[in-house]
Amino acid sequence: xxxxxxxxxxxxxxxxxxxxxxxxxxxxxxxxxxxxxxxxxxxxxxxxxxxxxxxxxxxxxxxxxxxxxxxxxxxxxxxxxxxxxxxxxxxxxxxxxxxxxxxxxxxxxxxxxxxxxxxxxxxxxxxxxxxxxxxxxxxxxxxxxxxxxxxxxxxxxxxxxxxxxxxxxxxxxxxxxxxxxxxxxxxxxxxxxxx
Amino acid sequence: xxxxxxxxxxxxxxxxxxxxxxxxxxxxxxxxxxxxxxxxxxxxxxxxxxxxxxxxxxxxxxxxxxxxxxxxxxxxxxxxxxxxxxxxxxxxxxxxxxxxxxxxxxxxxxxxxxxxxxxxxxxxxxxxxxxxxxxxxxxxxxxxxxxxxxxxxxxxxxxxxxxxxxxxxxxxxxxxxxxxxxxxxxxxxxxxxxxxxxxxxxxx
Numbered sequence: 001x002x003x004x005x006x007x008x009x010x011x012x013x014x015x016x017x018x019x020x021x022x023x024x025x026x027x028x029x030x031x032x033x034x035x036x037x038x039x040x041x042x043x044x045x046x047x048x049x050x051x052x053x054x055x056x057x058x059x060x061x062x063x064x065x066x067x068x069x070x071x072x073x074x075x076x077x078x079x080x081x082x083x084x085x086x087x088x089x090x091x092x093x094x095x096x097x098x099x100x101x102x103x104x105x106x107x108x109x110x111x112x113x114x115x116x117x118x119x120x121x122x123x124x125x126x127x128x129x130x131x132x133x134x135x136x137x138x139x140x141x142x143x144x145x146x147x148x149x150x151x152x153x154x155x156x157x158x159x160x161x162x163x164x165x166x167x168x169x170x171x172x173x174x175x176x177x178x179x180x181x182x183x184x185x186x187x188x189x190x191x192x193x194x195x
Numbered sequence: 196x197x198x199x200x201x202x203x204x205x206x207x208x209x210x211x212x213x214x215x216x217x218x219x220x221x222x223x224x225x226x227x228x229x230x231x232x233x234x235x236x237x238x239x240x241x242x243x244x245x246x247x248x249x250x251x252x253x254x255x256x257x258x259x260x261x262x263x264x265x266x267x268x269x270x271x272x273x274x275x276x277x278x279x280x281x282x283x284x285x286x287x288x289x290x291x292x293x294x295x296x297x298x299x300x301x302x303x304x305x306x307x308x309x310x311x312x313x314x315x316x317x318x319x320x321x322x323x324x325x326x327x328x329x330x331x332x333x334x335x336x337x338x339x340x341x342x343x344x345x346x347x348x349x350x351x352x353x354x355x356x357x358x359x360x361x362x363x364x365x366x367x368x369x370x371x372x373x374x375x376x377x378x379x380x381x382x383x384x385x386x387x388x389x390x391x392x393x394x395x396x397x398x399x
Contacts, residue, residue, distance in 0.1 A: 043268065045293075066268065068297060070261075071289020078258035078290075082230070082265020085250065085386060086273075087395040090265070108254020112382040 028161055028187050029055035032120065035165045036091060037064055039173075041118065043083045043090035045069070045076035047098050049122040050191045051183065056093065073098040074105040081115045089173070091118040096125050099180070100137045103144050110178045111148060117178035118169055123154070127185040130193035141182070151179040156186035207368045208345040212307050213239040213375045215367055216278065218350055219305070220244060225274065228266050228393060231378075232259035232279040234314045236307055238374025240278060247392025251378045251385050257286030260294060260304055267299040270393065274301050274357060281308040281328060282320045288331065294362050295336030303356040306366040317371050332364045340364040 026034070032055055036044065044059050044067040046052065059067040070076040073094045080090030099121050110117040124131075125138025145152045153168060155161050165181060172179040184190075212235060220243040223229070228248045231237030236259070237251040250266075252259060263277035284291075284306055294302065310323035322328075332340035339356070343349035343365055356363035378385075390396040 043265070068293070070293050072287065074255070074258065075261045075287055075290050075293065078255065078261030079265040079268070079293075081258075082262035082267075083269040084265070085262075085390050085395065086228075086266040086269025086393055088265075088269035105255045105258065109252070109258065112253070113386040114383055115386070 025158060026162075027054075028155075028158055028183070029058065031158075031162045032165060033058055033062065035162060035169065037062075039089070039166070039169045041089040041091050041169065042066055043080060043088055044093060045079050045090070046093035047071075047073050047076065047095070049093070049095035049098075049124070051095075051122040051188045052093050052120075073101050077102065077105045077110060077117060080117060081109055081113070084115055089116075089118075091120060091169075093120045093122075095122045096138045096141055097134060099141050100144075103148075106144075106148055106150070106178065111150070114176040115178065116172040116176050118172050119178070119180045121180055121182045122188065123182050123184050124191065127190060128192050145180055151177060152182060153179075154182040154184050156184045158187060161187060206344065207342045209368050209370055210343075210346060210349070211372060212236070212309075212369045213242060213372075215305075215307070215346065215349055215369070216240055217243045218346060219276065219278075219353060220246070222350070222353055223248075223276075226392070227274040227276060228263070228270070228389075230259050230263040230266065230275070230277045232256075232277070232283045234280065234283075235374035236278045236280050236283070237378050238376050241378040242374065242376030247388055249392070250389040253378070253380055253382055253385075257283045257290075259283065260290045261287065263302060263304070264290070264294055264297065264299065266393070267302040268297070271299070271301055273393070274303065275299075276303045276305065278305050278307065280313075281306055281310065281322065282312045284328065285320060285322055288335070291332050291335035291337055291364075298361045300359060300361060302362040303353065303359075304362065304364045306364065307369050308366055309369045309371050311371055313371055313373060328366045329364070332366075337362060337364050341366070343367045 059065045076092040125134040129135040168179045216239040231240035233256045259277045259279040267275040311317040352365045
C-alpha cells in the first residue's frame with residue numbers, strides 16, 4: 001500500500017499510521033493476529049525474521065496463542081501437522097530463506113497427507129534487498145510452490161490483506177491443502193540496509 | 196551406538212527393534228498415540244499390530260519427535276510416544292531443545308540406535324563412533340533421558356515415563372536387522388484413521 005501511494009520512506013504506511021494517527025487503520029501484523037484468532041488458530045511456532053518482530057511479540061503477549069521459536073522451519077511444520085491431527089489448528093511464520101528448506105517436508109508430509117499447513121513467509125530478496133544470497137534464494141520460492149501446485153498469494157496491499165488471509169485460511173482448512181502467504185515489502189516495509 | 200570408553204551405552208545390551216516395539220505396544224491400554232519415524236521404525240510399528248492411534252511417516256525424515264510434540268500439545272490428557280531412529284534424530288537435533296523448553300509431561304521419545312542407516316545399506320552414521328544420544332538429549336535440557344540396559348529396563352523406563360513430570364527420552368541400542376513388516380503407503384488413509392483414533396474426526 002505504501003508504494004501504491006508513492007511513499008518513498010522505508011517505513012511502511014501502517015507503521016507511520018501507528019505513529020501519527022489517533023484513529024487509524026489496522027497494521028498488517030494486527031490483521032494477521034486478529035484473523036488467526038477469528039479462525040481459531042492457536043499454535044504458532046516460528047523461526048524469526050526482523051519484519052515479523054512486532055507480530056511475534058504480540059503473539060507472545062496474547063494468552064490465546066501458544067507461540068515459540070523452533071530451530072528449523074521444517075520442525076515447525078512437523079509440530080503444526082501433529083497438532084492439527086490432534087485437533088488444534090496452527091500456522092508457521094518464517095522468512096524466504098527458511099521456506100527454501102521446506103521442499104521435502106511439503107512433498108512428503110503436508111501435501112500427501114492432506115494437512116492444511118498455513119505458512120506466513122516474510123519476503124526477503126526483492127525490492128531493496130542488500131544481501132545477494134537472499135535475492136537468489138527468493139527466486140526459488142515461487143517455482144517450488146508452483147511445481148508442487150500449492151496455493152500461494154503475495155500480499156502487497158493492506159486494503160485487501162484481511163480478505164486474502166481470512167479466505168486463504170478457510171480454504172486451506174476446508175480443502176485440506178497447504179497455503180503460503182507471502183508478505184511483500186510493499187505490505188510490511190521489508191528490511192533495508194540502513195547501517 | 197557410542198563405543199566411547201566412558202559412555203553409559205557401552206554396557207547396554209544390543210536389542211531388537213521389533214521386539215522392543217512389540218513390548219511397548221503390549222503396554223498401551225489407554226489409547227496412547229504412537230508416531231513411527233521414517234523407514235524401519237514405522238515398519239516395525241506396523242508389524243507389531245495396527246492400532247487406530249498409530250501414525251506412520253512415509254517421508255520427512257527426522258520429524259517423528261516434532262509431529263509427536265504437536266500431538267502432545269494438542270491433547271495434553273493423552274500420552275504420546277514417538278519412535279525415531281538415530282540417523283533420523285541426527286537430522287533434527289534442534290527439536291530436542293524445543294521439546295525441553297516446552298516440556299510436555301505427556302511425551303515419551305524412544306530412540307532406536309544402531310549407529311547405521313540400515314535401510315540404505317547399513318552405512319555408519321557420522322555419530323556412530325563418537326556421539327552419545329542420551330548425553331546430547333541431556334545437554335539439550337531433557338533431564339529424563341536414559342539408556343535402557345536391557346528389555347526389562349526398557350519396560351521399566353516406559354512405565355516410569357507414564358507418570359513423568361516432564362518429557363522422557365529412552366535410548367536403546369539395537370541390532371542392524373531390517374524392519375519386520377512394510378507399512379501400507381497410503382498417506383491420506385493413515386492420517387484420517389489416526390484422526391479417527393484420536394477422536395478428532397467422525398467416520399463418514
